[in-house]
Amino acid sequence: MVNDYRIQGDTGEWEVVIGLEVHAQVVSNAKLFSGAATAFGAEPNTQVSLVDAAMPGMLPVPNRECIRQAVRTGMAIDAKINRWSRFDRKNYFYADLPQGYQISQLYHPLVGEGAVTVLLDEKDEGSARTIGVERIHVEQDAGKLMHDQHPTMSYVDLNRSGVALMEIVSRPDMRSPGEAGAYLRKLRAILRYVGSCDGNMEEGSMRADVNVSVRRVGGPGEKEAELGTRTETKNVNSVRFVMAVIEHEARRQVELIEEGGAVAQETRLFDPDKGVTRTLRSKEDAHDYRYFPDPDLLPLELEDEFLAACRASLPELPDAKRKRYEGLGITAYNAAVLTADVESANYFDNLLDGLQRPEFAPDAANWVISELFGMLNRTGRDISKSPISVRQAAELLSLIADGTISKTIAKQVSELMLDENSGHFGDDPTRIVETRGLKQTSDTGQIDARIDEILAANTDKVAQYKAGKEALFGFFVGQTMKAMAGKANPAVLNERLRAKLAA
Amino acid sequence: MSVDTATVRHIAKLARIAMSDADIDALVPELNNILGWVEQLAAVDTEGVEPLTAVIDQKLRLRDDIIDDGNIRDEVLANAPDAQHGFFAVPKVIE
Amino acid sequence: MSDLTSKAIADLRSGFRSGDFSAREVATAYNAAVAAGRALNAFTVETPEIALAAADAADAARTSDDLKPLSGIPLGIKDLFATEGVDTTAGSNILKGFKPPYESTVSGKLKAAGAGMLGKLNMDEFAMGSSNETSAFGPVISPWKRRDGGNAALTPGGSSGGSASAVAAGLAAGATGTDTGGSIRQPAAFAGICGIKPTYGRCSRWGIVSFASSLDQAGPMAKTVRDCAILLEVMAGFDKKDSTSLDLPVPQWESGLSSDLKGQRVGIPREYRIEGVPVEIDALWDKGVEWLRDAGAEPVEISLPHTVHALPTYYIIAPAEASSNLARYDGIRYGLRELGDGGLDGLYASTRAAGFGAEVKRRVMIGTYVLSAGFYDAYFTKAQKVRTLIKRDFTQAFDRCDFILTPTAPSAAFALGDKSSDPIAMYLNDVFAVPASLAGLPAMSVPGGLDAHRLPLGLHLIGRELDEQGVLNAALAIEERAGFTHRAEKWW
Numbered sequence A: 001m002v003n004d005y006r007i008q009g010d011t012g013e014w015e016v017v018i019g020l021e022v023h024a025q026v027v028s029n030a031k032l033f034s035g036a037a038t039a040f041g042a043e044p045n046t047q048v049s050l051v052d053a054a055m056p057g058m059l060p061v062p063n064r065e066c067i068r069q070a071v072r073t074g075m076a077i078d079a080k081i082n083r084w085s086r087f088d089r090k091n092y093f094y095a096d097l098p099q100g101y102q103i104s105q106l107y108h109p110l111v112g113e114g115a116v117t118v119l120l121d122e123k124d125e126g127s128a129r130t131i132g133v134e135r136i137h138v139e140q141d142a143g144k145l146m147h148d149q150h151p152t153m154s155y156v157d158l159n160r161s162g163v164a165l166m167e168i169v170s171r172p173d174m175r176s177p178g179e180a181g182a183y184l185r186k187l188r189a190i191l192r193y194v195g196s197c198d199g200n201m202e203e204g205s206m207r208a209d210v211n212v213s214v215r216r217v218g219g220p221g222e223k224e225a226e227l228g229t230r231t232e233t234k235n236v237n238s239v240r241f242v243m244a245v246i247e248h249e250a251r252r253q254v255e256l257i258e259e260g261g262a263v264a265q266e267t268r269l270f271d272p273d274k275g276v277t278r279t280l281r282s283k284e285d286a287h288d289y290r291y292f293p294d295p296d297l298l299p300l301e302l303e304d305e306f307l308a309a310c311r312a313s314l315p316e317l318p319d320a321k322r323k324r325y326e327g328l329g330i331t332a333y334n335a336a337v338l339t340a341d342v343e344s345a346n347y348f349d350n351l352l353d354g355l356q357r358p359e360f361a362p363d364a365a366n367w368v369i370s371e372l373f374g375m376l377n378r379t380g381r382d383i384s385k386s387p388i389s390v391r392q393a394a395e396l397l398s399l400i401a402d403g404t405i406s407k408t409i410a411k412q413v414s415e416l417m418l419d420e421n422s423g424h425f426g427d428d429p430t431r432i433v434e435t436r437g438l439k440q441t442s443d444t445g446q447i448d449a450r451i452d453e454i455l456a457a458n459t460d461k462v463a464q465y466k467a468g469k470e471a472l473f474g475f476f477v478g479q480t481m482k483a484m485a486g487k488a489n490p491a492v493l494n495e496r497l498r499a500k501l502a503a
Numbered sequence B: 001m002s003v004d005t006a007t008v009r010h011i012a013k014l015a016r017i018a019m020s021d022a023d024i025d026a027l028v029p030e031l032n033n034i035l036g037w038v039e040q041l042a043a044v045d046t047e048g049v050e051p052l053t054a055v056i057d058q059k060l061r062l063r064d065d066i067i068d069d070g071n072i073r074d075e076v077l078a079n080a081p082d083a084q085h086g087f088f089a090v091p092k093v094i095e
Numbered sequence C: 001m002s003d004l005t006s007k008a009i010a011d012l013r014s015g016f017r018s019g020d021f022s023a024r025e026v027a028t029a030y031n032a033a034v035a036a037g038r039a040l041n042a043f044t045v046e047t048p049e050i051a052l053a054a055a056d057a058a059d060a061a062r063t064s065d066d067l068k069p070l071s072g073i074p075l076g077i078k079d080l081f082a083t084e085g086v087d088t089t090a091g092s093n094i095l096k097g098f099k100p101p102y103e104s105t106v107s108g109k110l111k112a113a114g115a116g117m118l119g120k121l122n123m124d125e126f127a128m129g130s131s132n133e134t135s136a137f138g139p140v141i142s143p144w145k146r147r148d149g150g151n152a153a154l155t156p157g158g159s160s161g162g163s164a165s166a167v168a169a170g171l172a173a174g175a176t177g178t179d180t181g182g183s184i185r186q187p188a189a190f191a192g193i194c195g196i197k198p199t200y201g202r203c204s205r206w207g208i209v210s211f212a213s214s215l216d217q218a219g220p221m222a223k224t225v226r227d228c229a230i231l232l233e234v235m236a237g238f239d240k241k242d243s244t245s246l247d248l249p250v251p252q253w254e255s256g257l258s259s260d261l262k263g264q265r266v267g268i269p270r271e272y273r274i275e276g277v278p279v280e281i282d283a284l285w286d287k288g289v290e291w292l293r294d295a296g297a298e299p300v301e302i303s304l305p306h307t308v309h310a311l312p313t314y315y316i317i318a319p320a321e322a323s324s325n326l327a328r329y330d331g332i333r334y335g336l337r338e339l340g341d342g343g344l345d346g347l348y349a350s351t352r353a354a355g356f357g358a359e360v361k362r363r364v365m366i367g368t369y370v371l372s373a374g375f376y377d378a379y380f381t382k383a384q385k386v387r388t389l390i391k392r393d394f395t396q397a398f399d400r401c402d403f404i405l406t407p408t409a410p411s412a413a414f415a416l417g418d419k420s421s422d423p424i425a426m427y428l429n430d431v432f433a434v435p436a437s438l439a440g441l442p443a444m445s446v447p448g449g450l451d452a453h454r455l456p457l458g459l460h461l462i463g464r465e466l467d468e469q470g471v472l473n474a475a476l477a478i479e480e481r482a483g484f485t486h487r488a489e490k491w492w
């Protein structure tokens, strides 16, 4: 069990305690406090207003959409939404921070306590763990420094400066790299469902500060109050790296303590190439951020109407959707896979809508996961670029459901639709079935004729079957189907075969 | 509360103002004088009083999510002591 | 002072409109006065060509019957206002050479209303000072001299000292000022002119170099109450670029002017009788009460018990906000850069050491200290609580009166150098002005008379939130009765 993650030290067993602070970039056209664009990848300093460059006398005016998205995110994790919140200044000097302070929320965050439930094992409801979220606050991103453009100078690009971030702070509720990974993936899924963050970790839209401490199993310190000294590893930008940081940090801390040393409360950086963390700054030269309410901004007060609109705009969320799918007879595992990401869930929902046969949902789920996802994986395609559109998938599945083609033929048809060299890439399934003559037949004359041939050619097996080796029935089915090029209606074939063998 | 040389040096560091020992020595009594004076507030009874958050009672207005600024790189860089290739240039920072 | 440069804005306006003189004549006279007045050190930048261009536009507008409210009026703009393409330094070395690619909302409104800009006005560095001695451009000199035979150069007050000196000496028909803790009212009083700080949020702060955001307000400084009303009407108004800007229509203050105060009560705060204040000031205050009574107002004694704590409260909040607001002056995007020992922190520390003057450093240090770990609640939160009490005092007082009368400053103008070695003595200059700043209330200084040295003294009116009209009207009643027509004798 992932829950039992333990570090084996020389002096005993250790438990690891993990908290994550996730910075998620809010999806918005313009920045949190200015009208400059937020798009990724623009020419340096082109998406910068005078406000973002902190010119003298420039003032912040907050973007409603950024507030709305953070509120919706809070609602999606059942968090308390604070109707009265406030922006504070976090003061420190750095070349990527033009104002000399970051506008953030320390004392009165927009979103209070909430929770995220994760399944450590997708097939097992019993593996559910609830990770507390302490708060979500809204703040500005900093600019970007480039160090490799000039031998003695660093270059400053302020395009990111002022972009809205949600800082989602978890409680120290995680106990293994796996749990942290599951939490991050689930959080990312929720953000993408809500549409408040695109979750693109490569472009830095989501990154985590990883807080890690260790304590002896069974020793004093099982309660939250008795946590070990923690380190914070900043800006880790993939789920894999977050898990690597935890493993490395936990082991490093255990070794340090067992050697008689002490963990220093400090900020660390992860080196993905070496897979290790190193000190960025120690507590002694930690910043004194001198937080205080931003006097350029009034307190943020939210109206009922605004909150109601935020709530009304929330989509069905992953957990609810999974339950609904399971209610349609879809297996727990399939439901988990389909709801893991908003794009596949949307695809599947649209497919169900097009199919209009809820009783066929489990088969549809099987087809999507084993056929479509399998093929997309092999060809390295994203679901958003699936060559089989939702409409085509619904059409294909309808053909199975109404008995026009068999599942075997359906598999053939999907392969043709997904193969760029098949001559049928992107074609409608009905067309493929027609032009290739793949329609299944219930013509008993044809089926009987084939059965007779197969039985005649296998008299020995017929004798064995009649002597009680009933497992051979499948063999006769397979042979007949093969002879019919897969096109026989399986129900009719079964019935006729049974009748002939009984005769 | 009063400040000593070490505190003033620390504050100067936080505020990023270079100061010589003589500057620091001169500031210690000056700051103590001012701090001693403002400390009279400690005697004011503020039991149950909320700190002021808005001078004039009004609510924060929110802006629409419209791109109506940016694309003014020349203006942004026009006053820079050192601008290179569209960037602000600073002495190399080691992270 | 020439005939034109001695006129009030209202008179320039009517004379220009009726064709007595052209806007170019006015601008030319003022440009000449500015050039001849350099001994006062009131301007940091002179922009005669901008003043002339606006005048020519005004003259053309008069021909085409397209006059704007301030067509033909030349003004000085405090150097705290960003002016597009014109050096804007906030009186600091750290911004030397900074040419903003933008125009502050308030100065932009004045320009759009037809006013010409004569130049940028000298001021205390980042508006931190009450004597104009902290300016990187050197102190502004008051046009006034003592009549005791001494020839000491006097302060015009601060931080809008350049504005006060320029208007008092006829170098500008009017000027913009900013007031964080008295920076319009105290220099207006010292220079024998009028100045009003409106309700916090009336004038946009966009494009004005920030000192202490929760206190900063722009306002006009001019020879008369009417002139202040004329200018304020143009300067005020909602600005969506400033989150603290009041989204309210701008009242027509000029046409609302009336010195009939019948049925109104003037509050006299008993706590403002302060020991050590010269008797002449108390005497003028009493005279002010009589003038207001004569105008129909009934004096009532009120109590503002927490105002004694206003100055220390201010000297926690303002430096705290300033320490953060001034962090952007770091040598990276504009202004001065000193490389120091080579690293980024060295650049910051050297740039800020070289760029900031002593008073700015002092306040940044105080502000940094009171916000630092372990001290925030004891200083900053405590001060914001006391500020709540100060504001509450005013709210309660305004149940009993319609406006409040006090002296503007505890003394007349002092000699340059007199108080520069004692920060607290300097801070005490704003003892009467600061409470209204902390409460965000409209307040105005109007000349009341002269002291024994024949130096101007001001009376100070504080109004209810948004009641600039009440303040202007009470000031008008005093102006009419005080008969203050004194002008500094020209020596420069």
Ligand SMILES: [Mg+2]
Binding pocket: A021, A209
């Ligand atoms: Mg963090």
Ligand SMILES: [Zn+2]
Binding pocket: A023, A139, A167
């Ligand atoms: Zn953050």
